[in-house]
Amino acid sequence: MNGPLLKVENLTKHYPLGAGIFKKSIPVIRAVEDVSFCVEAGETLCIVGESGCGKSTVARLLMRLVEPTGGRVLIEGTDIAGLKKDALRAWRRRMQMVFQDPHSSLNPRLTAGQVITEPVENFECLSRKQRQALAAELLRKVGMSPEMMHRLPSELSGGQRQRLGIARALSLKPSLIIADEAVSALDVSVQAQILNLLLDLQQQMGIAFVFISHDLGVVEHIAHRVAVMYLGRIVELARSEALFENPVHPYTEALIAAAPVPDPTRVRLEVPVEGEVPSPINPPSGCAFHPRCPLAVERCRAEIPPLVPMADGRLVACHVRAPATGQSAAAANFSAATVSAIRSP
Ligand SMILES: Nc1ncnc2c1ncn2[C@@H]1O[C@H](COP(=O)(O)OP(=O)(O)OP(=O)(O)O)[C@@H](O)[C@H]1O
Ligand code: SF4
Ligand SMILES: [Mg+2]
Numbered sequence: 599m600n601g602p603l604l605k606v607e608n609l610t611k612h613y614p615l616g617a618g619i620f621k622k623s624i625p626v627i628r629a630v631e632d633v634s635f636c637v638e639a640g641e642t643l644c645i646v647g648e649s650g651c652g653k654s655t656v657a658r659l660l661m662r663l664v665e666p667t668g669g670r671v672l673i674e675g676t677d678i679a680g681l682k683k684d685a686l687r688a689w690r691r692r693m694q695m696v697f698q699d700p701h702s703s704l705n706p707r708l709t710a711g712q713v714i715t716e717p718v719e720n721f722e723c724l725s726r727k728q729r730q731a732l733a734a735e736l737l738r739k740v741g742m743s744p745e746m747m748h749r750l751p752s753e754l755s756g757g758q759r760q761r762l763g764i765a766r767a768l769s770l771k772p773s774l775i776i777a778d779e780a781v782s783a784l785d786v787s788v789q790a791q792i793l794n795l796l797l798d799l800q801q802q803m804g805i806a807f808v809f810i811s812h813d814l815g816v817v818e819h820i821a822h823r824v825a826v827m828y829l830g831r832i833v834e835l836a837r838s839e840a841l842f843e844n845p846v847h848p849y850t851e852a853l854i855a856a857a858p859v860p861d862p863t864r865v866r867l868e869v870p871v872e873g874e875v876p877s878p879i880n881p882p883s884g885c886a887f888h889p890r891c892p893l894a895v896e897r898c899r900a901e902i903p904p905l906v907p908m909a910d911g912r913l914v915a916c917h918v919r920a921p922a923t924g925q926s927a928a929a930a931n932f933s934a935a936t937v938s939a940i941r942s943p
Pocket of ligand 1: 656812
């Protein structure tokens with residue numbers, strides 16, 4: 599395969615807020631603004647950021663569950679916007695989603711076995727024997743006993759339901775799984791089991807993950823690269839070790855400073871961030887982070903900082919920490935260059 603598995607270029611999603619009297623005056627929620635990134639086969643890209651910053655909207659755009667206001671999503675070089683019904687169905691086999699709340703995303707009337715085999719049966723007819731064999735194989739793969747195939751989702755624990763959701767996602771042998779807060783509702787010990795399961799599956803099957811989480815502990819455990827979002831935009835995109843050891847964007851620094859530190863020997867950074875995330879309906883001018891940023895200067899109020907490639911390959915959008923030179927600004931403004939600059943080695 600030439601090029602990345604998934605390439606996202608300048609993706610934008612605005613939700614209109616009601617109907618204005620004059621069309622021009624309809625306010626919009628700027629859920630996602632000019633987001634570009636790529637994901638290689640077998641890679642885990644984590645997307646982090648506070649509530650409402652647009653993480654789930656990016657996931658829905660990737661699955662084409664909502665249509666973008668602007669920008670493109672390419673899977674293996676094919677723009678998914680141009681796919682007709684059959685091609686879209688075939689492409690959806692390659693990308694599967696695992697949700698935060700398996701209880702509400704699994705049909706309560708189907709047994710675990712039926713939940714798992716349902717996606718495959720949308721594409722091909724299976725005999726009873728084939729169905730049972732497939733359900734047993736996938737249950738084993740996610741560490742559950744095949745006997746569980748006769749149980750209803752309500753008869754399973756939270757961790758078992760999440761394993762079932764993963765087994766269902768695996769049934770079509772996807773190249774990419776989009777997991778939106780997939781472990782957030784689980785106890786810490788069950789979280790660790792599910793994360794290790796995902797890492798094992800990635801090694802065995804070469805699956806790529808777009809893993810959305812607000813929990814930096816989880817992200818540090820599984821990410822190859824991390825995209826930090828603030829109010830709809832990516833503000834830093836870096837390899838995981840580099841991001842956690844040396845965050846460059848003041849917002850990344852603040853997020854890491856605010857996260858619980860599992861390792862007591864690790865020095866906690868002290869960057870105060872005050873106030874709430876501003877409204878995406880009327881975001882602050884210039885850098886949207888400026889009302890909360892301890893480093894803000896006059897320019898921050900006037901100009902949106904471009905994502906600029908740094909010496910170590912990461913991308914940062916900050917006038918103070920990553921001032922754009924003519925060359926880097928040109929690279930950052932050209933989406934294809936941006937995407938290749940943030941590719942993992
Ligand atoms: N269908 C919709 N109609 C209108 N606004 C929406 C819709 N979906 C999301 N939004 C808005 O878009 C913004 C981004 O929402 P999104 O769900 O993507 O955030 P998130 O980062 O996933 O948050 P959380 O961490 O709470 O899940 C929010 O302001 C949200 O209210
Ligand atoms: S651009 Fe300015 S306000 Fe935005 S993060 Fe950088 S210093 Fe802070
Ligand atoms: Mg969300």
